[in-house]
Amino acid sequence: MKTKMDEYECPTTSKRVKLSSSHITVDDLSISDKSDLTTAFYKLCSTHRANNIMLIPYKVNSCNAAISSGGVAFSKAYCDLETLEKGFFLGDIFRKGLDIGIDFLNGKTPDAKHEKILLEKLVNFLKVGEKVDVDFENETDTTTVLANHLFAKLAISSYYTIDKSCQSKRNGNKCSCSDENCLLTGCFGDTSIGNTKVWHGSVDIIIENDIVIENLEDELDSPGGKSPVELKMKSKSLSKNPQLVAKAIVFSFLQKKRHPELSNFVIPCVGIADNAMLLMFYDSEHDVLLESSTVPLHSATCRNKFSVEAVLITWLAVNYRFLCTGLTDDMLSHQAGFFRQAKDCITVYENNLSMQNVGPPPVKEIVLPSEWSYNAYLLEKQNRLNEVSMKLTLN
Template structure:
């Protein structure tokens, strides 16, 4: 199957890239405020609890006075550098591409080559996803590993910087790709966090050209709408909300409250992983231009981008985006491919937040730092990476025991010896 055509034979950039760009305006991020979580306890990601609310803002323009709307951020605003870069690349020939800096040249070449071979990857993805759907109908069981490997080998990994990645080696079945290419993926240790707080293994960690961990992804067998389970999910309904008599649309058609993962708490795990990985990156690379780090929550049908800014304590969550064209079954959405490429190359293309006044950031804060202030030192200085396994910690004595080890001999610790060790959460 041939790749998507170029607009003119003299142009290097694939036509599908240019045509997809305007449609990315529909991708928006809701600003989340965390109300309650168990991030101060020794909790692995599958057991992470993170209840949030959508930030609301009153409009100050006279004609819209008294209206209250959800606080949203456009994808095109956060990734304006990437949007401008694609516009700059319109009509470029190969000589022009060679004049770009090394990272930009590699990035645009990676994207263009993917579109040239997109038909092959569509066939591979459809084959694996079709096999897994058939298995589910027969035994009510999906192979998450098979889906993860297919998504990495024929989509995410092909778009990532340097096409470098590690898949969690904790899987019971370290499978090769099931599409027929039989590629053996790169399995390894993806443990992040710390055993006295949130910790666990990311499904995938993508690396940069310089072997720095760049981005993570969480794969699920399915992310499907299930209205009947909403009451048991600790999320607000985002379809339409009525506040003081005013209804407000949500930022997208399928949002986190509508979407149930393969296991309960999928979205909570993704949020916890995004926060931990962003804080880990800030700890390891404090001189990054910004610390808005993504986690990609993806299934064979949809994906969602979760961003956490460790510098400003800002948590963003996108609307769900269709992976395949709705009216052209089996064809990957060009908008989805372009969105994933921009996110995976966020170090080049995401400019993050720029605040003119220090007080502006308070509107966007997620409240995570305040909720975990007793463990903030661990989140900012002690997080680990590439951990094969984490030791078990008793939550009943985790605070005092940990502080005693860190602060042994200080006046604080001497006074603490007189207190009871047991702490209830």
């Protein structure tokens, strides 16, 4: 019997791609890589809070998710969040990922084929030691490189869609990295989600229609670059970011509608700004909103490599369907109160959200013919009208 992991259907071509896994062992990694990966996994389950990647539960005190005047674009989303008293840790909702990784570090590879394939993605990424540019002229270049060299390489499928509004800044399907022969494994397209009656708009990246990636770093027009104050503001913009919260909530409701067969609806949304990333989760079944600690995007020892923490968090997030085990019993009572905040439009969130073609249709430029047909009949009528006009003027 074939499983989802034996074949994968590309959403743009409807062709099923066969997947295969090779035999991997922990000895495929260098001692240094094994040590770094062990440390990264340790941060998912450490009892020392300073060394752990935490999960902060939030309550939504107020927001504009359901206003009487109509829907709100993500860019204008507003959320006033309150931190609840009890915190949690990231490893508790990724127990399957934690089990697979720690067993592997102890010399045991999983028996299930799909788990071997997922593990191979992580191991091969670390073995190659992916190196990328870190200084870009604009946000679009950063977004395309992250999509092509981080998220797509760790996901089960390398296909993704980047917001088509970025396309004008790119050269066809070439990646923004320094390798002139590097091509995008995804495409530019429609990434709009939501409903015009509620929160809606486009997201930066959607990996295989399964997870939203948001680059929250604003472009600076100043030729002088970023000041220390601006950099500090960017880092702070990740936590409690209203756009990220709105997109996480909308996408969780959307995934619940599109994939009711999922074992849980703790859907992650990845946020990136400057040299940091975090995960924002919303469970649209139990109304729980969680935000992870930030982790450095790039390595402290090699600036053009991704940090192992970022690689591990990305691997867990983009493969959440298989590695996320959902909320623990302790988390269920820490509700965000979004259902109450959006009560007037909650049925829209539950039943009427869409992916693509959300919002007013784009204004299309009218292309005029290059040649025009003019004949004697029209010329004669024009002359007669000129005569009438002259007579009116004389009178």
